[in-house]
Every structure is written in structure tokens, then in C-alpha cells.
Amino acid sequence: MHFELSEEQNAIYDLVVGFMADKWSGDNRRQGLDSYPCQIPGELLREVADLGFYGISLDENSGGGGEPLLTSALIAEAAGGGLFPSLLTTTLVAAKALDLCDADSNWLAKVISGQQTVAIAIEEPNGCWGLDSIELTPQMDGQGGYLSGSKILVSDGDFAQVFLVAALLPDGPAFIRVNANAEGVEINSMRRLDGQSIVELEMKDVRFEQDDVLGDGAILNQVYDIWTVLIAADLLGNAQSVLRMTTDYAKERQQFARPIGSFQAVAHRLADIQVDVEIGRSLLYGACLALEEESDEATALVSAAKAWMNDLGVNAAETGLQLHGGIGYTWELDIHLHLRQARSNAVTLGDSKYHRARVASHLMSPEY
Amino acid sequence: MDLKFSPQDEQYRERLRAWLDVNLKQHQAVSKAGDVEPVQAARDWQKTLCEGGYLGLSWPREYGGQEASLTQQVVVSEELARSGAPAPINTIGISILGPTLIQHGSEEQKQRYLPKILNGEELWCQGFSEPGAGSDLASLQTRAVAEGDHFVVNGQKVWTSLGMIADWCFLLVRTNPGAPKREGISYLLCNIKTPGITVRPLRNAGGGSHFCEMFFDDVRIPRENLVGEVNGGWHIARSTLDNERSGLSGVISIENSLDRLLQISASLNRGKERAIDSDSVQQQLAQLWIEKEGLKYLGFRNLSDQIANRPPGPAASVGKLFASRLRQKIGKAGFDIAGPLAQVGKKSPHSIARGRLQAMYFDSLGYSIGGGTSEIMQNIIAEKVLGLPRSYED
Numbered sequence: 069m070h071f072e073l074s075e076e077q078n079a080i081y082d083l084v085v086g087f088m089a090d091k092w093s094g095d096n097r098r099q100g101l102d103s104y105p106c107q108i109p110g111e112l113l114r115e116v117a118d119l120g121f122y123g124i125s126l127d128e129n130s131g132g133g134g135e136p137l138l139t140s141a142l143i144a145e146a147a148g149g150g151l152f153p154s155l156l157t158t159t160l161v162a163a164k165a166l167d168l169c170d171a172d173s174n175w176l177a178k179v180i181s182g183q184q185t186v187a188i189a190i191e192e193p194n195g196c197w198g199l200d201s202i203e204l205t206p207q208m209d210g211q212g213g214y215l216s217g218s219k220i221l222v223s224d225g226d227f228a229q230v231f232l233v234a235a236l237l238p239d240g241p242a243f244i245r246v247n248a249n250a251e252g253v254e255i256n257s258m259r260r261l262d263g264q265s266i267v268e269l270e271m272k273d274v275r276f277e278q279d280d281v282l283g284d285g286a287i288l289n290q291v292y293d294i295w296t297v298l299i300a301a302d303l304l305g306n307a308q309s310v311l312r313m314t315t316d317y318a319k320e321r322q323q324f325a326r327p328i329g330s331f332q333a334v335a336h337r338l339a340d341i342q343v344d345v346e347i348g349r350s351l352l353y354g355a356c357l358a359l360e361e362e363s364d365e366a367t368a369l370v371s372a373a374k375a376w377m378n379d380l381g382v383n384a385a386e387t388g389l390q391l392h393g394g395i396g397y398t399w400e401l402d403i404h405l406h407l408r409q410a411r412s413n414a415v416t417l418g419d420s421k422y423h424r425a426r427v428a429s430h431l432m433s434p435e436y
Numbered sequence: 437m438d439l440k441f442s443p444q445d446e447q448y449r450e451r452l453r454a455w456l457d458v459n460l461k462q463h464q465a466v467s468k469a470g471d472v473e474p475v476q477a478a479r480d481w482q483k484t485l486c487e488g489g490y491l492g493l494s495w496p497r498e499y500g501g502q503e504a505s506l507t508q509q510v511v512v513s514e515e516l517a518r519s520g521a522p523a524p525i526n527t528i529g530i531s532i533l534g535p536t537l538i539q540h541g542s543e544e545q546k547q548r549y550l551p552k553i554l555n556g557e558e559l560w561c562q563g564f565s566e567p568g569a570g571s572d573l574a575s576l577q578t579r580a581v582a583e584g585d586h587f588v589v590n591g592q593k594v595w596t597s598l599g600m601i602a603d604w605c606f607l608l609v610r611t612n613p614g615a616p617k618r619e620g621i622s623y624l625l626c627n628i629k630t631p632g633i634t635v636r637p638l639r640n641a642g643g644g645s646h647f648c649e650m651f652f653d654d655v656r657i658p659r660e661n662l663v664g665e666v667n668g669g670w671h672i673a674r675s676t677l678d679n680e681r682s683g684l685s686g687v688i689s690i691e692n693s694l695d696r697l698l699q700i701s702a703s704l705n706r707g708k709e710r711a712i713d714s715d716s717v718q719q720q721l722a723q724l725w726i727e728k729e730g731l732k733y734l735g736f737r738n739l740s741d742q743i744a745n746r747p748p749g750p751a752a753s754v755g756k757l758f759a760s761r762l763r764q765k766i767g768k769a770g771f772d773i774a775g776p777l778a779q780v781g782k783k784s785p786h787s788i789a790r791g792r793l794q795a796m797y798f799d800s801l802g803y804s805i806g807g808g809t810s811e812i813m814q815n816i817i818a819e820k821v822l823g824l825p826r827s828y829e830d
């Protein structure tokens with residue numbers, strides 16, 4: 069019985085937070101909002117790679133850091149709090165996906181070292197979200213086939229050289245590797261609310277070969293769960309940052325000759341967010357552990373964490389905005405950046421309703 | 437990170453399960469037969485638990501405890517709750533007074549009181565709140581004046597849970613009215629049979645009468661019943677409040693309520709469907725499950741802190757506040773899901789689960805008041821966890 073972070077994990081978390089505070093700020097995000105997409109300097113990506121973040125939760129013999137999934141979640145949490153580019157999380161997941169799919173080790177090494185960006189394309193414009201959205205069915209021939217259709221809301225697609233496209237093959241769902249510059253591929257920016265990159269990927273008769281097919285339905289589910297939990301971690305870090313900012317402000321800002329934090333109408337709202345953050349952190353650790361141990365409840369716990377963090381992230385940011393008063397409503401203050409990010413992540417890979425429905429099907433399953 | 441119990445703990449769990457299989461069934465049979473008066477039956481059950489070695493797990497052996505590991509304590513609270521075993525009737529004595537005496541009591545007091553708290557021979561109630569002192573407990577007015585080798589107590593206590601059946605009461609009294617309010621309070625142990633004490637039952641909002649008011653009229657309490665120093669009672673009382681507010685056992689009782697609600701939702705018809713088939717009911721139940729899991733994993737984090745010897749401190753208020761809110765959400769969800777039939781009395785054949793939903797609902801409403809109100813928990817979190825300035829002069 070040992071349900072807490074290791075010393076190693078605490079150290080990594082502190083290192084990541086420090087690194088991000090050093091290298092990145094809300095101003096980069098604001099620029100992205102004015103001239104989409106939010107650009108990420110190449111040297112920053114290389115530094116992140118040099119710190120070993122991208123492969124941190126991969127096996128050492130896959131070239132990774134041998135840490136549990138939770139360590140990746142801590143990095144995603146720090147990124148969420150520091151408004152750091154989502155490309156970090158996207159790449160953490162891409163590396164994990166390639167590893168799970170037993171992809172060529174040179175390819176994986178390229179991704180871990182930041183030389184190639186791989187984006188994962190799941191959702192389609194059919195009004196369904198998450199895995200329910202996958203309808204794309206390729207035309208198969210002997211050696212491979214052709215893909216026609218479109219994927220939307222693909223995170224960091226503006227920077228990707230390669231896409232892993234989820235599709236329904238004759239043997240069930242799988243990923244298909246599609247190069248960004250392949251014939252028949254068109255990439256249209258979708259301009260995420262927070263200035264980060266999401267794209268529509270249009271495919272017209274895009275050729276793929278048999279060895280471009282990776283993974284299977286089980287792996288797709290796993291990748292989806294891992295990604296979902298990392299986005300949940302991002303939302304948690306975001307809420308934690310807003311809570312810290314707003315608490316600091318409530319201690320400083322004076323009205324009626326006293327700090328506004330001494331008014332219970334203010335203090336109790338912050339206390340409630342503190343409670344929700346603690347519950348969220350507990351759910352995050354629980355979900356990561358369940359995934360690591362491949363527990364029967366893993367999917368339900370992942371959805372629990374995501375549904376909770378969706379609501380927490382948005383509520384914390386909206387509350388933070390309100391409790392800053394007029395200054396909270398300005399472009400200069402980072403609160404709206406946190407709110408934008410929370411609003412986007414709260415609907416990325418399934419909104420709260422979608423994830424509660426996944427929890428409900430667990431509760432109604434005969435095994436429960 | 438792992439939530440695994442050691443093989444020894446798992447063996448311990450197996451033994452406990454086998455033990456419960458025999459002893460709990462016996463107790464349930466006795467209760468059902470109704471030949472033994474209910475309070476006596478509850479005392480007997482506690483005695484059985486005690487003799488089985490499943491009470492006072494953290495207490496020193498010399499006072500009847502088990503000196504068991506924290507993980508064994510978790511195993512016991514998990515298994516007891518899961519089996520549906522009733523909590524020991526002397527819970528207040530076990531969870532609040534016991535730890536207080538172990539920490540602050542004299543050697544004689546420990547030997548005299550602790551074993552009988554555990555075996556249920558002496559039931560305890562907590563005489564803290566007064567008509568004028570609830571959230572602001574430190575402003576309490578019940579007076580105790582030293583006279584020779586006694587304290588003479590005058591005043592009134594209220595909302596005293598189990599006061600009607602208790603044999604003893606631990607009391608906070610004012611011994612120095614001139615001192616700042618927290619510096620003039622003492623902690624006394626008082627036999628309910630002492631002349632001058634009147635106990636009156638109070639009916640609670642749910643219709644039961646589990647708490648009382650107590651009047652003290654020149655009640656003489658021997659000086660040896662003072663815990664700690666004269667005027668040192670406030671700090672003693674505070675030191676065990678966090679105990680009252682932390683702990684995993686609440687989660688399992690919440691889990692049981694939620695499971696019951698799931699079963700009820702699956703058994704209620706709505707036209708051709710079951711209530712549980714509706715999207716909105718599923719969304720609501722899923723949300724409750726999510727929150728219950730959050731509370732459970734928070735409990736594991738707190739437990740890990742305790743294992744590493746980090747006391748819960750003000751963070752215990754987080755769990756207390758969240759748990760009482762969750763209980764209330766479950767209670768309200770019962771009413772939502774059952775619709776108009778939720779109001780039907782348990783004797784009517786139309787009643788849902790023989791009035792269980794009503795009991796769950798009313799029980800849940802007390803949790804955000806007893807043991808410190810939710811607003812006070814919010815104050816504590818704001819001030820002690822977030823470091824915000826105090827909201828009021830004190």
C-alpha cells in the first residue's frame with residue numbers, strides 16, 4: 069500500500085515546472101491567438117527531447133525512461149499549468165502509440181528525439197466523439213489500399229510530418245500511417261480556441277501499403293485511454309495554476325480596507341476549487357495506476373478522471389476570471405488563456421457527457 | 437505506486453471474512469428474532485467484535501488494543517462495511533475519546549476507561565455543543581468551579597448524539613471565565629448517573645431521536661476525571677478533531693448507499709423501461725460513482741500520508757466536506773429517481789425499498805452540520821490550506 073508519488077516523480081515534476089516557467093509564458097500563447105497557430109521554436113522542442121520527456125514512460129529497451137504512465141501525466145499536468153504547447157502531450161502519446169504498435173525502432177527513436185512530429189487522427193465530422201466517431205473505411209486491395217474521407221480536431225496537425233489515422237479495416241479498427249505530404253492529403257487549420265493547432269485532415273484516394281497498418285482495436289482503445297488521461301492531467305494542472313494565481317491575488321488585492329480573500333463569498337469559492345483539485349488529483353493517480361495494472365475498471369476510471377477534470381478545468385478558470393474582477397476580463401491577464409485551454413481540452417477526446425456515459429455502461433455491465 | 441495489500445494482510449482479511457461469516461450471521465439472527473432489546477443487542481455485537489480482536493486496532497495492547505498496522509485497520513473497515521455489519525455502537529468513544537485519552541490521559545485514566553470503551557461496557561457521548569456555542573465552540577459557557585477534590589458543573593449541552601443511552605459523557609467546560617476563550621476550557625469525564633444531570637431526547641428532522649439535550653445542575657465531578665491540565669481542554673479537544681474528520685470508512689458506507697441506489701434504479705419501472713435505462717438517470721449515477729471513486733482515492737492518498745507518519749491536519753477537512761456533499765447528492769438523487777413515490781410512507785405497499793430512500797435522504801442532511809459544518813470546513817480550507825486571511829474577528 070503506497071499511493072503517493074515517488075521521490076523521482078516529485079523531482080521530475082519540479083524540474084518540468086521550472087523548465088517551463090523558464091522557457092515559456094502566456095505571451096507565446098497570446099501571439100498564437102493573433103497569428104495562428106501558436107508557434108513553437110524548434111530549439112525548444114529539441115530541449116524537451118534532450119530532457120528525455122517524450123519517451124519517459126516507455127520501456128528502457130524501447131529507448132525510454134522506464135517510468136510509469138503517471139510520470140507522463142505529471143509532465144502533462146505541468147504543461148497544462150504552464151500553458152505549455154500541447155505538442156508535448158501529443159508527442160508523449162504518439163511515442164506510446166508507436167511503442168504499443170511495435171513500430172520500427174528507428175521511427176520511434178525519431179519521435180522520441182523530437183526529429184519527427186506524429187499526430188493522431190481519431191474524430192470525424194459525424195457528430196460523435198471519441199472512439200464512437202470512427203467510421204472511416206478504406207478501400208482495400210491486395211497490398212494495402214486507399215483512404216478517402218476526413219478527420220477533424222487533429223491536435224498539432226499543423227506541425228505533423230506523419231499522421232496515425234484511425235480507421236475500420238476488415239479485421240477491425242487500426243491505425244494507418246499517412247504522410248503529411250502524401251498525394252491526396254490536404255491539411256486545413258481549424259484554429260483552436262486557445263491559439264493551438266488543430267486541423268482537418270482531408271484524404272482523397274490516399275495510398276497506403278500493408279506495412280502502413282499498425283495496431284488493432286485493443287491498442288486503439290489503449291492509446292485513446294492514455295491520451296485521455298494525459299488531457300485530464302493537463303486540465304488538472306490548468307485548474308491548479310488558476311487556483312494559485314487567484315489565491316495569490318485574493319491575498320493582495322484590497323477592497324473595503326481588507327484583502328478580498330477575507331470575504332467568504334470569495335474564500336469559499338476558492339476552498340471549493342481546492343477540494344475539487346484534490347479529488348481530481350486522486351482520480352488522476354487512480355486512473356493511471358489502473359491503466360498501468362490493466363485493471364478491469366481502467367476505462368471507467370479514465371473516463372471518471374476526464375469527466376471530472378473537464379468540469380473542474382472550466383469551473384476553475386471561470387471562477388478565477390470572476391474573482392479577479394475587471395482585470396480578470398482583460399487580454400493581458402493569463403486567465404482567459406487558461407479558460408480557453410480548459411474549454412478546448414474539456415471537449416477534446418470526449419466531453420463530460422460522453423465520459424459519464426462510458427462510466428454508466430461500466431456500472432450497468434454484468435461484471436459490476 | 438500500488439494499492440496492494442501484503443500477503444499477511446490478505447490472510448488477515450480471509451480470517452476476518454470467515455469470522456464475519458459466522459459471527460455476523462449470529463448477530464443478525466438475534467436482532468431479527470427481536471428477543472433482545474436493540475441497544476443490548478448492539479452492545480453484544482460490539483463485545484463480539486472486541487473479543488474477535490477487531491476493535492481498537494491502533495490502540496496499545498495494554499489497554500485492550502491490537503497494535504495492528506494501518507493496512508490491517510483498512511482491511512477491517514473495508515470488510516466490516518462491505519459485509520453490511522453494523523458499526524460498533526460506541527463509535528464516539530472509540531473514534532474520539534479513545535485517541536484523546538491515549539494521547540493526553542493519565543495512566544490511571546487509560547487503564548480505567550479504555551478497555552470498557554472497546555468492549556462496549558461503557559457507552560460514551562460527546563458533550564461539546566451548547567445552545568450558544570456550536571461553530572464557535574470555544575465560546576462555550578457551561579461552568580465548572582473547583583471545590584476541594586471536585587468540579588461543580590452548571591450549564592447545558594445540546595445535540596448530544598446517543599445521549600439517551602450513554603453511560604458516560606466527555607465534556608468541555610469553562611473553568612476560567614476571565615481568560616481568553618480558548619485558554620479557560622477544561623476537559624472532563626462525567627458519569628451520566630451523577631446527581632443533577634437531566635437528559636432529554638430531541639427528535640431529529642428525520643423523525644428519529646438519536647440526539648439529546650443535557651442539563652447540568654450542581655453536578656459534582658471528581659477531580660481525577662479531569663483530562664490533562666486545568667484550562668488546557670481546548671487544545672486536547674482540537675487534537676482529535678482531525679481524527680473525527682479523516683478516515684476511509686465513510687467511503688465504504690457511501691459506496692453501499694450508491695449500490696443500493698443503483699439497485700433501486702434498476703428495479704423501478706418507468707412505463708416500458710426501467711428508471712436506470714434513462715439517459716439522465718445514467719448520467720446522474722455515473723457522476724455519483726465518479727465522485728465516490730475520487731473520495732476513495734483521496735482516502736488512499738491520506739492513508740499513505742499516515743503510513744509515512746504525516747498527520748492529516750487541516751486537509752482532513754477536504755474529505756469531510758466532500759463526503760458530506762456526496763452523501764447529500766446521493767440522498768437527493770434517490771428522490772429524483774424515485775419521483776412522486778419517494779414521498780410514500782414505508783408502510784404503504786407503494787413505498788420504495790421500505791422507506792430506505794427517505795432515511796438515506798434525511799441521514800445525509802445531518803452530515804454537513806455534525807462534526808463541524810460545511811461552511812466551517814470551507815473556512816478551514818481557505819485559511820489553513822490556502823493561507824487566505826481570516827474572514828472574521830475571533
Ligand SMILES: Cc1cc2nc3c(=O)[nH]c(=O)nc-3n(C[C@H](O)[C@H](O)[C@H](O)COP(=O)(O)OP(=O)(O)OC[C@H]3O[C@@H](n4cnc5c(N)ncnc54)[C@H](O)[C@@H]3O)c2cc1C
Pocket residue numbers: 332561562563564565566567568569570571572594595596597598647802803805806807808809810811812815828
Ligand atoms: C447529526 C448531528 C449530530 C451531532 N452530534 C453532536 C454530538 O454528539 N456532540 C456535540 O457536542 N455536538 C453534536 N452536534 C452539534 C454540531 O456539532 C453543531 O450543530 C455544529 O457544530 C453547528 O453548530 P450550531 O448548530 O450551533 O450552528 P451554528 O454555529 O449556529 O451555525 C448556523 C449556520 O451558520 C453557519 N456559520 C456559523 N459560523 C460561521 C462562520 N464563521 N462562517 C460561515 N458560516 C458560519 C453554519 O455553517 C451554519 O450553516 C451534532 C449535530 C448534528 C446535526
